[in-house]
Every structure is written in C-alpha cells, then in structure tokens.
Amino acid sequence: MASPADGAANGGAPHPYIPATEADRARMLERVGVPDLDALFSDLPAAFRDPAIDLPTALTEPELIALLEERADENADPARPNFLGAGAYRRSIPAIAAHLTARSEFVTAYTPYQPEISQGTLQSAFEYQSVVCELTGMDVSNTGLYDVASATAEACLLAVRATKREAVALLEPIHPGTAEVVRTYSRGAGLRVDLVPSVSDLTEEHACLVVQQPDFLGAIVDLEPLAEAAHASGVLLVTVADPFALGLLRSPGEAGADIVTGEGRDLAGGPGFGGPSLGLFAARSPFMRQMPGRIVGRTQELYPPPDGAGEPRTGYVLTLQAREQFIRRERATSNISTAQALIALAFTITTQALGPRGLREAAELCYQRAHDASARIAALPGYETPERGPWFQEFLVRGPVPAEDLAAELRARGIGPGLDVSARPEPEAREALLFAVTEATPNAHVDALVAALAEIGGGA
Amino acid sequence: MASPADGAANGGAPHPYIPATEADRARMLERVGVPDLDALFSDLPAAFRDPAIDLPTALTEPELIALLEERADENADPARPNFLGAGAYRRSIPAIAAHLTARSEFVTAYTPYQPEISQGTLQSAFEYQSVVCELTGMDVSNTGLYDVASATAEACLLAVRATKREAVALLEPIHPGTAEVVRTYSRGAGLRVDLVPSVSDLTEEHACLVVQQPDFLGAIVDLEPLAEAAHASGVLLVTVADPFALGLLRSPGEAGADIVTGEGRDLAGGPGFGGPSLGLFAARSPFMRQMPGRIVGRTQELYPPPDGAGEPRTGYVLTLQAREQFIRRERATSNISTAQALIALAFTITTQALGPRGLREAAELCYQRAHDASARIAALPGYETPERGPWFQEFLVRGPVPAEDLAAELRARGIGPGLDVSARPEPEAREALLFAVTEATPNAHVDALVAALAEIGGGA
Amino acid sequence: MTLPRPKTEDFGARLSFDRGSPGRRAVDVPAWAGDERPLPDTHLLRDSLRLPELSQGELVRYYTALSARNFGIDSGTYPLGSCTMKYNPKVDDLVASSAGFATAHPQSPAEEAQGTLRTLLELRRGLGEATGLPAVSLAPAAGAQGELAGVLMITRALEDRGELETRRRILVPDSAHGTNPATAAMAGFAVTQIPTAADGSLDRATIEQELDESVAAVMVTAPNTLGLWEQGIEDVADLIHGAGAYLYGDGANFNAIMGRVRYGDLGFDVVHLNLHKSFSTPHGGGGPGAGPVCCSEELAPYLPTPVVEECEDGLVRLTAPERSIGQLQQFHGNVGVLIRAYAYMRALGLKGLRAVSGQAVLNANYLRVLLHGHYDLPYDRPVLHEVVFSGSRQRREHGVRTYDIAKRLIDHGFHPPTVYFPLIVEEALMMEPTETEPPEAIEAFAAAMIAIAEEAEEDPEELHGAPWTAPIGRLDEATAARRPVLRWQEEGADSPA
Amino acid sequence: MTLPRPKTEDFGARLSFDRGSPGRRAVDVPAWAGDERPLPDTHLLRDSLRLPELSQGELVRYYTALSARNFGIDSGTYPLGSCTMKYNPKVDDLVASSAGFATAHPQSPAEEAQGTLRTLLELRRGLGEATGLPAVSLAPAAGAQGELAGVLMITRALEDRGELETRRRILVPDSAHGTNPATAAMAGFAVTQIPTAADGSLDRATIEQELDESVAAVMVTAPNTLGLWEQGIEDVADLIHGAGAYLYGDGANFNAIMGRVRYGDLGFDVVHLNLHKSFSTPHGGGGPGAGPVCCSEELAPYLPTPVVEECEDGLVRLTAPERSIGQLQQFHGNVGVLIRAYAYMRALGLKGLRAVSGQAVLNANYLRVLLHGHYDLPYDRPVLHEVVFSGSRQRREHGVRTYDIAKRLIDHGFHPPTVYFPLIVEEALMMEPTETEPPEAIEAFAAAMIAIAEEAEEDPEELHGAPWTAPIGRLDEATAARRPVLRWQEEGADSPA
C-alpha cells in the first residue's frame, strides 16, 4: 500500500480530495496540449522550481483523527472547573444552534455574491442584523466583523472619519486586548489613543469615548451620564457591550450610545481558545454609509415568478456596496472582506432560540449564580470580594495569600482560577483575581471552588 | 421562573417542543366546541382518569445535557484499550458517513410511503441493496432487518417455508446470541433448533444449515464443502457473514450459500452498547418473493416531466409489497415494519467511501494487525494462541493463569480483556480469552496489552 | 419571457456505481508498517469486488443531493396517521452520541457500562409507571418485534398453564395494524378477525361470541387506528380474563393518552410502545426504532432477555427473566434510540407528557372540524390523536381518488397523510398532526385539503397527474413490482432480478 | 395536463420575527434554586426586547428551509475565480470540534493549552516552509487583516529605519484585489495604481519609473487575478529592494503554486495566505477565515502578536515579537479555522500539496481550452489556477451581458463564476474550477457555458430574465441600495433605515 498522497503526485491512486485519476489526467493534458503537469508551470522561474520543502508526510483519515484527538487531550480537561472569564464566557448554547449551523449549504457557501442562490446566507444575515439592532438599540448593523476588538477599532476609525478628529479615548477599565487592537489599527491612521480613567479627561480632540459594558472588572456602567458628557464635547459614544448581558441591561442605544460593538462568540459556540470570534458592529443611521463590512438589504424580484402565480417576491441582497473595498478600493470604509458569517448565524440562532424571555431569564440566572458564588466566597474567613458598584457575572476575589499564590493553590487543586488582575491600577484589583461565574457554570464547580478556597484559607 | 413543563399543562408558557400557547389553545378549543382539554378525553374511563404517575420532573436542555454527560462518563473511558470483539468490532468510520447520515432530511423522514418526496431514502436504499448484493454474492437484498441475529432467525423461517421442513441446524462455533434468537423466533413456529458440531450431523429434516463466517472463535470457514454437503441433503446454506471481512474473503454466494445475513452496525458507527444495529439479509433470486422486510425497486415516471423537457425519469419505490404485513397481514413473510434504515444509510456510505480497494486494504490491515498482535503474544513466555485454521481478526489467548484470573489481572491494569470463552466445548477455547484486534485498534493499545501480559506472565 | 429549463439530468438513473471513475477513492486506509503475514489460501479469498469509485467530494455531493430529494419533519408538516411524525429534539441526538455511550461495548461487564445501564433502568421505570405495567423489557427493536415478544410471552405463559395446545387462536380487530395479525401468525396462532362496529369501536358481541377456550389472546390497538378509544375496554378485559385469555395492547398510539390513563389500570396484560412515535425519536426513513414491551407481574417472568435491573449491590445489570422467551437480538436492543427516548422523557416530565397528549388530541380535533364538510368523515365524532377522513365522495362524484389527493398535497408543500389505511375506511385519509404542529400549520394544511377538494370539483381530470413540483413525478409502481429491478447492474445488464 | 402550481408563500417576506406567536419558546432556561439577590437599579435594566418567539420545531424548520435556499460546494460546482471554492473535508470539522479544543479558554496558561498550541506551532512551521518565509503569525482573521498586518509591519520597519515620513506611497497593480488598495489606505499610505501590460503581467516600465524614495512597498498578487504568474518577479524584487522598498505578496492564490515555488526564495518580504482558500477551510457564507502573515527574518520582529513559539523548556507559548505591530484581535485569531487548516495540511503532506496545485492548474487550463472560441479570452495564454474570459463579444453582438450569462448558469445547475472582476477585463468571467472538481464536472460546466453562448445568439432577449429555476428570481439590487431596508420592522413600520 502506497502512502496516500504519493498517488496524485506520482501516478498512483489519487488523493481522496482530488478526483482526477492518472487516466483522467492523461486525457486532459492531451486536450490542453502539454506533455505533463510540469509544463503548465513553465512561467515559474526555473531556478527556484520545486524546492526542497520540509513538511510531514501525509496522514490517512484515521491517523489524522487519532493525532488530533491526542492533541485535544493535551489541553486541560474540559470537565475541570474553570473560572476564567475576562472576555470569554462559558454559555449554554442550544443544541439546535450547532445542528443548524452545520448544514453544509451554510458551511460550504462563499460570500453571497449571487443572491438568487444565496438567500439562505442573506436572509439569515438580515435576521442577524435585526437581532443586533434590537439588542443594542441601534438603527443599523452590518453582518459582523472579526471580533469585538477589531470591531471597536473600526468604530474608532468611523468616529474619526465622522468627526474629523484625530484622537480616541478609551475609558478604563477596558479589556487590554481591546485597547491593544485599537492601538494597532490606529498606527496606520496616525491616531492618538488615550486610556482615560474618567470621562472628565475627554477633550474636544477626541473623536469618541469607548466604554465597555460591563467593564473589564465586571461592573455595570451607567452609560447615560457618559453619553451626555461625551456629546457635550462633540465626542461620540462607542459602547463595547456583552450581548448576553444586554438580555438584562438597558440597551446602549437607549442610554445614548452612537456606535455599539460587542463579542458574539460566546453565544455562538465554545470559547475555542478565542476564535472563531464575531465582532458585533451597529450604529445610528446617520453613520450608515460610513459603516465597515457587509450589509444585507431587503428587496423584491425584478419580475414576477414565471408561472404567473403572483407578485414579485421578497429577497435579500448585499447592499450599500459602494462603501466596500471591491468597489471603492482605496477609498473604502474598511478593507474587510471575509468576516465571520457562520459564527453570526450561530449567534442569531442562539439568541432567537432563547427569545426575549429566555435571554432575560438566562441573564438573570447568570446574575444570580455569580452573586451567590461571590457571597459564598465573601463569607469565607480571610476573603473579600471588593465591589465597584453593581456588577453582572464577574467579581474580584482577594484572599489570605497573594493573588499569584492563590491562583497557584487553586490550580494545584484542579481548579482554573480567575484571571490575575493584581497589577491593575484600580484599588479594588489589588491582590485580586477576577472570577467569572455564568448561567452555565455547574453548581458542583462553584462548590469545589468554595471548598478549595476555604481549605487554602484554613492553611494560611 | 416556572418549571418548564408546567407551562403547557397549567396555562403558563408552552414547552419548547409544543408550539401552541394558552391563547392558541383557547381559540382552538372554541372552534372545536369543547370547554377544555379534559373534555376531549371524555371517552376514557372516568374511574381511571389522571392517575398518579411517578415520573421525575422536567429538565431544561442544559440540565439534560449535564445529566447525560455525567451518565456517559460513568461508562468505561472510551480511550481505554479494549479487546472485546465477539460480535461487535471497532472500525474506522469515515467522517463523511456521520456527516451525511445526520442530514435531517434523512433523519426525520418516515418509511418512504410517498416516493415522489422520498427519493433520498429510496435511492439510498437501492444503493444499499446493491452494495449488499456485491459483498455477499447474492441476487437480492432487502433494505435491512433489525440485527444479524434476528435476520438469521428470519433466514431460518424463510428456509423452513421454502423447504417445508421443520428443523434448522446451526454449525458450531456460532455466536451464542445468534443461536438464542433463532431459538426465540422458532418458538412460535414450533421448529427444532439443532446446534451441530459438524456438517455430518445434517439430516433431511433440516431446512437449513447456518454457518458463521468467520466463526464465533474467529476462524475463517471454507464454505464450499459445507454448501455441497448441505445441498446434497436438500438443505439450504445460510451464511452469517461479517461484511467487513467480506472485503477480503470470498463471497458466500460464490461458495454456494443460498441466503446471507450479517451485522452492519460496525461499519455504520460505534458499537453503542450493541445498537442501533443492522441486520443484512440477502438471498438468491428464487427466494425473492419469500424475503422478509422492505425492498426497493427501480422504476420510471408515469408521465414525462411537465416542462416537456424530456423522457420520463428514473425513480425508486418500495416494491414487492405483497409480501408485507400491511398488505398480506397474517400471511405476510414477516411482521417487520420499521427496521434500521438510517443505519443502512451509514453502512452504505462507509462501504462506498472505502470503495473496492479501500475495503480490501482495510480488511488486510485488520488481518495484519491482528496477526501481529497474536504473534507478539504467542512469543511471550507462558502464553499460547491456539489456532483452529486460518483466522481473521480474533484469536484465542491462553495464559499462565486461568482465563478468569487473566481477565481480572488485565482489568486491574486498565485494559479490557477479550471475552472469556473458557466454558466452551472446543478444546482450543479451554482456559482461553477471545481477543479482537482490528484495523482501528491503536498500536499503543496492543503495546499496552503485550506489556501487561508480559508483566502478568512474569509474576505468575 | 422564459427560456426552456435546461434539460435536467435524470438523477435517479445514475447511481453512485455509475459515477466517478476507476481508481478514485473517498478515503485512504493507513499502510501497515509491520511485518506482512501471509494471507489465507486464495480459495478462501475474494478476487473481485464491484463498488463505486468516487472521490470524497463527489460522494458527499451525491448523498447531499439525495437528501435534498427527501421530505422530513424538518421540511414541513408530515401528518401520516398512526406514524406520529413529530419534531425530533436535536438535543436527543447530541446526548446519545457522546463518546461514552457510543463506544460502550455490548459485552462489557456491568461495572463498565453503568452510565448506559442506569439510563436504561430509569427509562424502564418511567415506561412502567406511565403504562401502569411495571415489568418492562427494552429489548425489542421496533413495534413489530415488541408485538412478537408479547405474543411469545403469552405463548410461554399458556405453556406453563398447560393450555398452549388448546389455545390456538388470537382475535384481532379488522382495524388493526398489519403487524398485529402478522405477528400472531409468526408466533404460530390462527387469526380471527373481529369486525368494527358502526361507531368505530370493537364489536363487543362478536368478541363475546368468539371468546372461548381456544382463544389465547385478544390484540387491541388502543387508541385504535381510527383515533378512537375503545370505550369499556376495561370490561372487555374482564371478559377476556374470565375466558382465560390475555389482552394484548398495541400501544403504538400511546401518545394520545400519555399521562391520562394507564394500560395496566385497565386490565391490559401486555403492551408494546413505539418510542419512535410517542417518544419522538427520529424515524430515520424507516428506523431504527424501539418497541419496549411492558407487562403485568403475571407475565413478567416471560419477558424477553435482557431486562435491566438494579441489584442489591447498587449496580445495574442486564438479567434474564426466569422463564424468558429468550433474546430478540444478538445484544440488547437499539440502545441509542432508548437513550434518546429517555432524554425526551426527562425533557418533558409528567406534566409535559400530559401536555403532549392534550395538544396532540386538540390538534387532531381541530383538523377534524376544519375539514368537516369538505371530506366524508365515516366516524363523525370527537377523536383522540388522529382523524380518518374518506375521499369516497370525491371518488364517487368526480373520479378523483385519495391517491390523487395525496399526490396533489405534495404540490401544496405538505407530506400527504396515510392513505388507504385503515382498510375498513374506503379511500381513507388518516391524519395525525401531532402536538408539535402549530395551529397555523394545521390551518394551512386544511386550506390545502380544501383547495384540493375544490380542484376535484372543477378540474378532476387534472389531478391524476400530480405531483408536478416534487423532485420527480408520479412513479410507476406497478411496473416496478412486475419487472423488479432491485440492484445496480453494469451498464447494459439492466435486466430484472 | 398540469394544474397551476399552488401560490407559494413569499418565504422571504416573513422573517422569524413574523412567525410564531407571543409566548412560544424554543428552549427553556433552568430555574435558579438559590436565594434571589436583588437586581441592579431599574434605570440600568432593559424594559423590553423584541425577538422572535417560536417553538423549537418551528425555528428548526425555518433555518432548514433557509439552508435549502443556499448553494454551497456540496451542492455543486462553484467556480468563483480567486475564491478557490473547493471541497471542504468533513474530517477537518470533526477534529476541530472536539471538546478539548472547543472548550480551551483563551486566557489559559500555556500549560493548559499545549494541544492547541502545538497544533498551531506545527501549522506555523508548515506555512513557513511552504512559503519560504519562516517567520509567521497566525493571528489575522482573514486575508484583508493579513494584508493590514503586513503593511503595518512595513510601516514599523520604515519607522525603525527613520523613513516613515518620506515613504508614503504604495504601488498597487490595477488588477489587484480591492483589499490591497483599501489596506494600503487604511495603513495611511497613498496608492499609486500600476497598469497591467498587454500580456497580463505587471507593467515593469511603470514600476521602474515610479520606484523612488517615496515608495514604501509594492503589493503584488502572485499569481495574479488573471491566473497568471508575474514572470521575472524575482528581478522586480531586486529592483524594489534596490529602491529601499518592500515587496508585499498577496498570497490568496497560493493554491496555484503550492509546493512548486516559494515566495521567500523569490524575494518577497511579506506575504499573507488565505487558509480558507488554499487550505480548504469552509467559507461559511462569508467567514470565518484565516489570513496568516509570513515574512522574512528582517521583518520578523514586527509580526503581529501573538506568534507561536516552542520555548526552551519544551512548552509551546504565545509570544509578542520585540517590535510587534501589536494585536489584531482581543485574543489569538480564528483558532478553529487554523486547526482545520492544519488537518488539511497533514492530510496532504508535501506531495499532496503539489498534487493540489498541479491538478488545480490543469483543471483551469482544461476549462480554458474547452471554452476557447466560445468566449473572448483577453489574455490568451496558459494560465495557472484560474482563467478569465470576457463576455464582450456576447454583449457587443447580442446585447447579452456577463450578468445575464451568470444568472442563466444558475438554471443550468451551476454557481456562476466571479463576474466583472478583475476590473481590467471588460465583462469579465473569472473562473477557478479548483482541483476538487472532477473532469466530468468541468466538461458539464463548459457545456452549459457553450449552450448559453448559443442561447445568446438565438434568444438574446430571453436571457435578461434568468434565472428561472432558482429559489427566487432576479433581484432588484438598485432599489435595495436606494431605499435601504436593513432590519426587521414591526408590520406596517417597514420604512427604510
């Protein structure tokens, strides 16, 4: 038996992914009028042709499965309690979301350039835009960007274009990854990025104020006063909102935000080491023609159906394309092309499956579970859970030992601790770990955490 | 928040599986002209209405998933080495088999009573029949029965109908489960079931001789002399064949079998604690109208397509239904109705994905791996691997300690031993365990087994 | 302004065997790296094998295209009567396919399969509670095998009573599903058909008359195939027991009465359930299903093997009842289906199961009143889970048969109901909407049925050609049976089997 | 003999928001059994939320029906040029979705994510080998983000050289993908367009002329969007370097040359790949993709964060290059896509990747010769992975536009090729069959194209109405843009945004 990939290259059996057999190839080469495959590459520089390349040899499917199962097992046990949040939260995803998203008509389609045979993708994207507008309180949503951080960077670029100002302000505490990406994207445009501790640091140089909701340390932000303060200086309010929390919290739009971004991954599937992610991006209608990314619009057939059975029917198309790179080129609103359509589909199905009451109930359950866990921990001798106002699903824990040691002790007990935020400037974060407890955290995990903390506290 | 199922029953929110809301229900009840749901059940005897029933309360989806994940974890670790075979073998199933079989148009369809919108099921079943005929060397296959044992019982009943004789002979060693089921099915018909050690025990009372290929202890059977001996007494030869082994072995049809049964589960998916299973059933054409189960036939449209674009097209229908219970009732060839269609689909896709060369290669790989493992064990001091002729994937191991102890020692080392067959009459089975090694057994598992046996041998 | 549709491929004419090209393959097999041992003697080996040769992408496209030529519950309303086609929760497929369940070996010692076994135990207990027949075996792979188990259990009980030689008859109503008489015959009994009374119920007089010492059992479908409850079945049970016979219940329509009445309380001795109906496990185009058999304490010793039991040591084990009829399958039944059914039961709980029967029955009655007057209703009274109309008027007055009506429904986007069954209703249209259809879907279905009734009046001739919008037109079933072609043949060799 | 097709639902007019009914739900949320803590003050809370209310079965049917209104690779030939639509191996989805990968938290310490990290490391190494540019960051989420990374890296290098203020221009051929100039602009550069020479290659003279101290980089798509190799690019690279600028390679069409030539060997400084093209990860209707950026040692310190490295202690870690341009995303990129790409690379190995490029190129040339003479071929020479025809003749002679040809292909069962791109070809039809199409499929596609060319001669008027057999007819894109309706509105409130 030959190694599988040898085939197609050397005249044996073709690779399972490549149908043409040697006989097919001979027939085709003859029709094309060349003696062999190599002849087709004669434009490539001879001196550099067919270099030595060091790649592992091909694996058959069973070997591949075995290898990657082994790899997956080298990650931490998925069943282990883990209290990391800080931008990625464990959620209960309805089974139908994965089932429907896996339909190969969705999975194996390209960006819907031919709407007549892409209504599945297009109509779903219109559903997505509608859900995002309802959640955020915005007028217009695109079909999604890469992730929350790059979406926020794009929001800053939009604000800069719209206000013609050259600095942006990010209100602390904000996710450091978000701040980082805004910096990266600003590099090219030559913008100044200010991390500001308070809204009073805003000036008329700032195009926008970026506020995370809930903030990086878990607190729920009262957006309205921030919006007022920003608008008073002609500054736009960009809110980076957790769409799940928006099941419970007032919509940023109602509170006065101009642009809302967010991360959709957690409502679409597992954390997956961070990706694929999904950047929500929605804005008030004046910014419609300034938005980055694809937008789907509703329209009608040009002609009634051929069987004469009725009026022109409703369909969906990519629209407002004059903003986009493939038309506008260097004057486009963004360079984005491929985004995260399939993740947006899963996000849409999860939110719609939960529906208005389910999303609220799930967010309340998350709130209750997290507050219960926090209270239990605060009741342990030697522990505090410093609060910075009302909060949603993440809380700070300061224990009887330094944060780093507390984390190590928990790990030694098979528990993934919250993120170490002890280096942050906020006083509440001093020597603290940031724990996330969500609606999907099993009770047994919280019990294990409390027991472990008690044990660590007892030994201290 | 109310418990989820309360809703539909008591006027709250409906259950996710039941769309009608309280308002819907009120409207419908009014149209039907009854005051409430209870009124619709007035034909049920009042004295026995609405009994106390002790069932656990409803679970929401996340709770259900958590519960059943916990249950699944209470089974043995799927990654643990396990050498049980004896009727259920670990196979490499191509990923596309599960992917395609999960298409909901296949999964959520009924038996294809309306062929015009069931061509997916019907044409796939025709593919299945074709594969089974090719593998077995038979002329006609049905669309599958419950499992190998009940299929074999049906084969015996067919043989009895065809020969008008009243006894059947099963050649040892045969799977005890198969023998058991033949006995169960024979109970009603009042047939005698003889387990015979040799073909010389056949008499003219026997309707058929049932031979397992490979036999229960793993040996490859030379079917041709058995067919000749059986036919000489007017006895039909029923072969119970492992369809995977038929990738390598001569087809039973060529060797003279009249009916072939087999188990398709292993080529369709995981062992799943035995089911869902798939009973292969194929026969020579004279028995066509005596076959149990559904059969799909090819036909044409009655009329050309309406757009005038061509000739009547080809389609598939359930056929020869005059054999079946829903037409023939008490004179049907079997009572079977629902069978194992979806498993047959997965079986078809696996065999077709492997194709003629792949199936042969996989069977050879299985053969080589098993023989290698057996040789390594035979080379250990204190161990023998008694053979009964050429064999395929299962072999007997006799160790330095009694079979029962050997099994216990292996289990203590985290290895699932082969089946204990020490109570069987065959001399080779004395104090032996029956190990299965297949193309899908990881090398590391064989290494672990050999090391454990060596250790046990060293300590004995 | 329309160009002709390009001539479409005759998709069905080209099987996977006719596609691809020699040498292509959809998967590779790992090479064997060790020593090569000699193969057995060539007279034991195959020398050729004809199977399709397609690349992976081609095979995926072929079966994806086939799936698109199928209608499932996820495609739309599928009101097949008696078949209980309802939404199959996706979570059930998810939980059943986890590796711990999927890789459990059927020969595993009980210690290594407690997760599966405890799940089966709780399902068994739930079904015992729900039916009022606490002794249950989950072994039967489908309803028909459950029936066989039940009748063989009666056989064995009669054997123990020494009456097997004399009790050779089973009474079966003419409205029964075909599996009932077929099973009775398979178990060696003579079948006596009991007519249905004018109100759609069992003809009590005939039963009384037929009940004697030659009768082993009466098989009753409850609710019956007209969607009606056999009123007074509890008294009939007494009669049957008085005559020394058993009452077998075909519980395939249990979905109509779940949580509202229990077979055991009414005197049924043994009943089978169809989990692929009442408990919403997917049908898969014809299985796998599961047909557990539930019985009284008296018949418990005869249950098929295995039965799941919790033992004194706390372990759950598979056991063989004392006087078991034996095994029905090599292993333990369609376990994957049973896990799905368990998940369904747990998702609903008792209140949920009652909500299922309540809504299923309301939906059937809603459909009944919506269609009332448009089609004949031979048994014009409230129904349980399904309602049986008749196309007789359409046939008589317009020459339109139920067959035509069914095919035309396809053009309207619906799966047709069950037709020509039960046999006692002429031109029967047997409809079961089930509880998972929203009222709007039932209304749309009724509207389509009414539209067809109008078409039958106005264009009766035209209906004979339906459907026109299905992946394929009306098929010639007669020729298929007369000249059977049952397998792929090499081009040119396409002769009947 | 055909009754009219029953009036079908205007499916698109009813969103999920318009279906179902208030109070229905598709999933339940567990109840909280503990103490209820007070919620935050109501001015922080939402008071209403409009989302669809459907039962689970209804929602499943809705999205299943939507899926049936989509064409994917599994539905048939999808020859979009530049997009490289090829068979997506199902095993890649399977391995990427295992729980160990799917549940890994992005903030996990390296010790707890070695399985993912080692997989990424090996992918990184493989891509470095295959491109000859050993320094690689897998962070970019798609091609365009890879481009941005690459250009920002150049920015930073120029900064370190003190030339950022002076080098403000990037040269981009007019045949480039729109993302190239858009990226250059987003990174703050002015774009100078370079015309394409008559033979389809870069106009060397213009480059030489434009190359001066104001130029930061030249962005070249290789192979280019005409499916042609830029002959002598290695010499152009020398020129560019000589002028102190960088050569950026858009490697989205890497599938044409995999295993045959390496960017690094030819003098490219930085290149991005599209794994969702060359490495066959699914497109998902518009992502997720992955656009790794590969560069020379010189540019390595500027790579985006993170870069996967094997450390001395044997652990694989995510690191930040010294002078990194920074992060592109909050976490580490589209990891699930990267795992799929790794699986694809391992399934093929070097010989397989060479087989991919060989067959992809043969298939494109085969299509070229099959269509030769039927459509204009502006650059009539052998091609690599794709071939660009023009519908100019059809437009000129019959008034049939490429748009009409594309729509009519749908009636023939094919996804149309890319149209009106590259912009330098009038009425462009840009076709990329890819290596996973069997020759029969290419022949059938060519036959359809030829049939349409004949229809264009015979019934030109008729083609303007195509398609007729798609789920929906030709759509009015102009009105959609003029009066944008971009979200669901409550009935009656359907006013433009």
Ligand SMILES: Cc1ncc(COP(=O)(O)O)c(C=O)c1O
């Ligand atoms: C009333 C009734 N009894 C028995 C059966 C037989 O069940 P199965 O098809 O599962 O064998 C069915 C369904 O087919 C049925 O509807």
Ligand SMILES: Cc1ncc(COP(=O)(O)O)c(C=O)c1O
């Ligand atoms: C040549 C070329 N460059 C760049 C891109 C942009 O890649 P992406 O869509 O992944 O952002 C594409 C594809 O869209 C392309 O074909």
